Amino acid sequence: MSVAVLGAGAFGTAMAVALARDGQAVALWGRDAGVVRAMAETRENAGRLPGVVLPDRVTPVAEIAAAAEADTLLLSVPMQSLGGVLAAHPGLWDGKRLVACCKGVDLKTGRGPSGVIADCAPGAVPAVLSGPSFAADIAAGLPTALTLAARDAGEAQALQEQLSTGSLRLYRSTDMAGVELGGALKNVIAIACGMAIGEGFGESARAALMTRGYAEVLRLALARGAQAETLSGLSGLGDMVLTCTSEKSRNYAFGMRLGRAGQAEALATTEGIATARAVAGLAAREGLEMPITRAIAAVLEGEMTVEQAGGALLARPLRPE
Ligand SMILES: NC(=O)C1=CN([C@@H]2O[C@H](COP(=O)(O)OP(=O)(O)OC[C@H]3O[C@@H](n4cnc5c(N)ncnc54)[C@H](O)[C@@H]3O)[C@@H](O)[C@H]2O)C=CC1
């Protein structure tokens, strides 16, 4: 089985580097021909993963069809771009294993990555790779553990074996809903935790937000048919612990700046912003109790300040845990 990466950002490049170091030939597709040429010439992705040497087995390519010749394709474009990339090249996906590495919910459809793949590439086998992992850590060969989910147990095992390396340990799962919701929703809670620290609410408040945020994540995931044990795994609790406590997280750092300064610039990969909006909407429609997510969405819409959001959460009726 051959592998390629679509999306030459930090995470896609890190995965290409890790797999190539492990002995696999990996095509790495980037949409910007200039960036692809520079990567081929300098053997570095200076914009997204500076200082990391691309092994010889990584081949940067500007033609998506060249990368899509591989059997397994890692999709590492931002969540809001995933549907567009797949829909723009409808002839490329039949029979391919499409492994979504993006974390989020599509704002237009409310679908997670596996649903977007099902809609835009119905002939493909969808899978999801998620869990606590900064791209720089994977690229540095530091020990990392993630969850690989596919609907079929045999597919999940084949992908687990193909994509694990000496330092990247994959666990397998057939709970795609649980794995992708864990990855998507932890970003919203990470923004909340960053806001709390930036605002000066303190570390006890952050721990409370992580814990009660986890309760919200679990509530939504169970309503979507996910299994509780998936959410207590790497792509749930594991990724929340990492992302809610590290300033290396773009979502946490964004929240922190917002808490500190009342405003902050977002990146396309501050994935929790779109996810908060999408999930707050569906929680309201479906009557799901998700007060932290709804408060974060309200702050992001400019409807309340971080201080007011904190006050509103504390003022909620007292209830059993
Ligand atoms: N950076 C990290 O540590 C991790 C990132 N992820 C997830 O991976 C996904 C990608 O994140 P990063 O690589 O970090 O972001 P990034 O911002 O470094 O890279 C995103 C890449 O996608 C490309 N891109 C954007 N729109 C595109 C389009 N329409 N067509 C083709 N290419 C497009 C950009 O040019 C860029 O190269 C996100 O969903 C993120 O949550 C997951 C685990 C860790």
Ligand SMILES: O=C(CO)COP(=O)(O)O
């Ligand atoms: O998902 C991540 C770590 O697992 C990266 O977090 P950010 O997208 O917030 O940087």
